[in-house]
Amino acid sequence: MVRVEGNGVAGSLIQVRGLDKTYRRGSEDIDVLQGLNLDVDKGDFVAFMGPSGSGKTTLLNLLGGLDVPTRGTISVAGDEITHMSRGKLTDWRARHVGLIFQMYNLIPVLTAFQNVELPLLLTKLSRAERRKHVETALSVVGLDDRMGHFPRQLSGGQEQRVAIARAIVADPTFLLCDEPTGDLDRKSADDVMNLIKRLVQEYGKTVLMVTHDPLVARQANTTLHLDKGVLVEAGGRQGVVAGGAS
Amino acid sequence: MKFGRLILANLLRKKARLVLTIGSFAVALFLFALLGVVNDAFSRGADVVSANRLVTINRTSIINTIPLSYRDEIVRIPGVKYITHDNWFGGVYQDPKNFFPQFVIDPENQRQVYPELIVSDDQWNTFLKDRQGAVVGADTMKRFGWKIGDRIPISTTIYGLAGKPFEFNIDGVYHGAKQEDDQTQFWFQWEYFKESVPDSIKGQVGWYTVRIANPDDAPRIARTIDNMYLNSPYETKTETESAFAQGWVKQFGNIKFLITSIGTVVFFTLLLVTGNTMAISVRERTNELGVLKAIGFPDRAVLGFILGESMAIALAGCVGLLLALVAIPQLSRAMAGLLPPLLVTAKTLAYGVIAALVVGFAGGILPAWGAMRMRVVTALRRV
Numbered sequence: 001m002v003r004v005e006g007n008g009v010a011g012s013l014i015q016v017r018g019l020d021k022t023y024r025r026g027s028e029d030i031d032v033l034q035g036l037n038l039d040v041d042k043g044d045f046v047a048f049m050g051p052s053g054s055g056k057t058t059l060l061n062l063l064g065g066l067d068v069p070t071r072g073t074i075s076v077a078g079d080e081i082t083h084m085s086r087g088k089l090t091d092w093r094a095r096h097v098g099l100i101f102q103m104y105n106l107i108p109v110l111t112a113f114q115n116v117e118l119p120l121l122l123t124k125l126s127r128a129e130r131r132k133h134v135e136t137a138l139s140v141v142g143l144d145d146r147m148g149h150f151p152r153q154l155s156g157g158q159e160q161r162v163a164i165a166r167a168i169v170a171d172p173t174f175l176l177c178d179e180p181t182g183d184l185d186r187k188s189a190d191d192v193m194n195l196i197k198r199l200v201q202e203y204g205k206t207v208l209m210v211t212h213d214p215l216v217a218r219q220a221n222t223t224l225h226l227d228k229g230v231l232v233e234a235g236g237r238q239g240v241v242a243g244g245a246s
Numbered sequence: 247m248k249f250g251r252l253i254l255a256n257l258l259r260k261k262a263r264l265v266l267t268i269g270s271f272a273v274a275l276f277l278f279a280l281l282g283v284v285n286d287a288f289s290r291g292a293d294v295v296s297a298n299r300l301v302t303i304n305r306t307s308i309i310n311t312i313p314l315s316y317r318d319e320i321v322r323i324p325g326v327k328y329i330t331h332d333n334w335f336g337g338v339y340q341d342p343k344n345f346f347p348q349f350v351i352d353p354e355n356q357r358q359v360y361p362e363l364i365v366s367d368d369q370w371n372t373f374l375k376d377r378q379g380a381v382v383g384a385d386t387m388k389r390f391g392w393k394i395g396d397r398i399p400i401s402t403t404i405y406g407l408a409g410k411p412f413e414f415n416i417d418g419v420y421h422g423a424k425q426e427d428d429q430t431q432f433w434f435q436w437e438y439f440k441e442s443v444p445d446s447i448k449g450q451v452g453w454y455t456v457r458i459a460n461p462d463d464a465p466r467i468a469r470t471i472d473n474m475y476l477n478s479p480y481e482t483k484t485e486t487e488s489a490f491a492q493g494w495v496k497q498f499g500n501i502k503f504l505i506t507s508i509g510t511v512v513f514f515t516l517l518l519v520t521g522n523t524m525a526i527s528v529r530e531r532t533n534e535l536g537v538l539k540a541i542g543f544p545d546r547a548v549l550g551f552i553l554g555e556s557m558a559i560a561l562a563g564c565v566g567l568l569l570a571l572v573a574i575p576q577l578s579r580a581m582a583g584l585l586p587p588l589l590v591t592a593k594t595l596a597y598g599v600i601a602a603l604v605v606g607f608a609g610g611i612l613p614a615w616g617a618m619r620m621r622v623v624t625a626l627r628r629v
Contacts, residue, residue: 066540066622087544094542101626105537109255119541121248166541 002046002222003039004231012039013174013206014063019072021058021229032058034229036072040174045200045207047220054226056210057178063208064097064176065089077173094122098167102179104159106151112138112162113147119170137165140203141195157188164195174206175199181216193219249547253554256531264559267523271563271605274516275598279570280577281505282594287587288501289492297461299359300468301490302454305481311450312480320456323470325463330355331451333439335432337400337412339390346386348400348432350439350452359457362423363431369394369418377438380414383429384421385587389579392416400432405443412442426589455487513605520609524556528613535617536625549618556610560602567598 003012016038023030032055040046048056061067062074065081073082081092106115116137120130138144141161151159160180167175177196181189193216199205200221209220217223225232257264302320304310314331321329333350353374357365365373365381373379382392392398394416401411414434422429440448458467468484475482485493495501528535535548571590578588 061623064540066626090539090542090544093540097542099540101537105533105626107252107255107534107537109259110252114251114255118252118538118543121252122542127248 002041002044002224004037004224011041013042013044013077014038014040014208015073015075016063017073019059019062019074020070021055021062021067022070031229033062033069033226036229036231038224038231040206040208042206043200043204045197045219045221046209047217047223048208048210048226049212049214049217049223050226055229056226059226059231060176060178060208060210064099065093094119094170096173098170098172098175100160100163100167100175100177100180102182104151104156104163104183106159106162106166108151111148111150112143112154112165115151115162116165116169118166123170133169134165137169138162140168140199141165155188156184157191160184160188160192161195164192164199168199168203168205174208177207177209177211179211180209181211181213189213189216249551249554253551253558256527256551257555257558259531260527263523263527267519267559268562268565270516270519271560271602272566272569274512275563275566275602276570276573277512277566278509278598278601279567279590279594280574280588281509282597283570283574283588283590285502285505286589286591286594288495288498297486297488298458298464299487300456300458300464300471300484301487302456302471302482302484303452303490305472305483308453310480311447311452312454312482314449314451316475316480316482317451317454319474320454320471323467325458325460325467326456327459328355328358328457329454330359331436331454333436333450333452334404335400335402335434335439336404337402337432339398339400344390346383346389346430346432348434350436351433352436356433359455362427363420364423365418365420373417373435376415376417377435378413378415379417380432380434381418381420382416382433383431384419385429386432387416387419389430394419405447407442410442412438426587428587430587456484513601517605517609520556520559520605521612523559524552524610524613527555528552528617532617532620532625532628535620536622536628539620539622540626545618549614552614552617553607553610556614557603557606560606560609561599564599564602567595570598571595 016036019033019036019038020031021033023032032053036059048059050056058067062069063076065084069082073080075081076096079092079096081089084092106112107118110118113134116134117130120133123130125133135144135147138147141164143158143161143165146154146158146162151162154162160183164180175196180196181192184192196207196209197219200207207220209216211217302312302316304312311333317329317331320326330352332352335348335350337348338344339346357363357370363383369381373381380398387393396416398414398416399411400414401407401409412434414432420429420431420433421427456467456471458464464486468486471484472482538548538551539545574588574590581588
């Protein structure tokens, strides 16, 4: 269940309360997010839509602990992340967040295997254990036969699947996807979306996704619109309980 | 080290740039080693000298002689154990380019005054019995491919002896007890020299070397010697062998200052090259560093990666020191006689490695610090 009215039940995986984000440009303050509330349960698949500049990516960055809000709180699985120090937040991200970017953001000098292994380098896993995890993640995304390939040797769809493998290899609490199909053709986009849906349906992953594409958004269990810094459900009314997930 | 592969992969990202940067380090470190050994060579005189030796020369200049008669007077001074005298021969073997120092020695006391220059008793006894005998340093023997028993002609243009080559029989080879001891000298007998030179030179020596019993007595003995000949036609200047060696080096100019200046400029330039390279490298992959931070790599890890790359380049540049290890002995052989022996010591190499690491650290720290402090969202926005 996804709620945006700010009175979600205790036990939601993600709880956002009164979230503001203001940027300063010159002498002008720009309010990107205003008093935003959100509750997301474990296993939800939420799509955020909205025009450019509506604050979708800002919201995703805040949820992922990549940026800090001006006001308000974000709690994930009981951890209040908005007041964590920079170091603690980094550590928290490593354990809880899987990130999938529009431009894949693989390290070009590392092979698919090495790219997927990166998050595991921060754990105490042995080399053999890391290898096992990486092979599993790459087989989930169907690229176990491309482990030794560099990003330049892969298609865009394959690169994004490697990025997904990197996002899931450390078994994070939730996945954040920023326009995951934005740079792909329709066929590759469908493959990637099917993969993300599988992660939700078969592996119980919680996914929050930003997209411009209504076809892609339709694959989510819930679609929320951001407009002028305010979150509204797909039907257009602010503060309603959004469609049931899982 | 599990992050080593990431550092290596990033280093190899731009191979041409990597090779050029390592090359800059290698050239600078080669130059560092060369300057270091030249400096060592010129200051070695002060290191290899004995604390219990004094050198007495003519007060006017070392090229002015002093009477042989001083010998018996000096040796009677309390605290003096042995005294020997030398003359600079200034000879040429076949070609002026074949320079090596030749000394007319006093065979009676040579080995007592210079015990560290070792000749076997058999060879020394042969030398003593041979008026035309010579004892040659191992390096000079090797340089010209000489062997015991060879007959060597050497002519000199000083002492009015131009056009009269001296013939010598090589009776012995001396070796230094320490690696840095000079093994290029050519010694021959005072008697052989004396019989050939004009009468005005016969009773004159170039300088005395005095071995004393206790180094603490050096100031007193030096003062006594010089006072003995004060206001005589041949006033003397006596100083410790160390002071004499340092004074000799000063004649070449302030070598240490020159070397320090050149070295400083070279390393400052290298610092700019390294800093610039690392700054470009960081700028080119800001987005990737942002990704690393986003997926949970702590700031200090990012700092470590950049510094690690910088230090790895510096360490790879130490190939310049290995090159120096191979090339400088060749250079030393090629310049034998013109410069003191050039020895690449472990100390020089260690300083080279330390200098490389310091420059590697200093060149990398600013870009690394910037990368460490960069906010994730800012880095991710960079393409």
